[in-house]
Amino acid sequence: MKKKSIATLLAMFLGTFGGHRFYLGSPILGLLYILFCWTGIPTIVSFIEMIILICMTDEEFDVKYNTEFMLQKQSFERMKEAGW
DSSP states (O other): OOOHHHHHHHHHHHGGGTHHHHHTTOHHHHHHHHHTGGGSHHHHHHHHHHHHHHHSOHHHHHHHHOHHHHHHHHHHHHHHHHTO
């Protein structure tokens, strides 16, 4: 399960190199950040993404980045209610 706080810290400290993108499951974007890190554009974009991550609620983060985990959790809860 991915954590919002870790993604935010990675965007803050390794955003220029796409650290948060690799963590959030977007390796292609992470590679683009590495390829263009010399331009400064990824630094600006990662700063904006860091602000977005900070403003995002935990529920929004989970829906966007932890969908598989949330589906497994719901499935487990249904099984628990059914008496499995």
